[in-house]
Amino acid sequence: MAVRLSGKQAWLTRMGATLDDALSKCVSLSPDSEQGATMAESNQQQLQRIRQEHHELQTKTSNLQKALDGFIEAADMVDQPPNAEQMDRMQQNIDVA
Structure with a gap:
């Protein structure tokens, strides 16, 4: 069970x-000012990038939630009760997520 x-x-x-x-990539997004692109084209490209990043964040957040649920489920299934050190590490992992 410890392996799981x-x-x-x-x-x-x-x-x-x-x-x-x-998240770091999203924070660093800056408007691209392509030479020769009209303002409308530039805005459209930026909107498309924002939508792509939003979708990526939703997917990764969902994956993190699944990972957290799996970790909690595996921790609940441990046969022997965890000692204080193990409980602290488990709580730290949950808090970080």
Whole structure:
């Protein structure tokens, strides 16, 4: 059972990191000022980028929620009650997510 919990923990960490990367990318979005593009074309391109980023964030948030649910389920199924150190690590993983 500890192996399953460990796998879920790794997945949770990975999904948290990918969401963090996507958020960082969104924050760094800046308007592209392509030479020769009209204002309407530029706005349309920027709107399309924002929609793509929004969709990516929704997908990654959903994946993180699934990872968190899987981790909590695996933690609940541990046969022996976790010691204080394990409980602290589990809570830290949940808080980080």
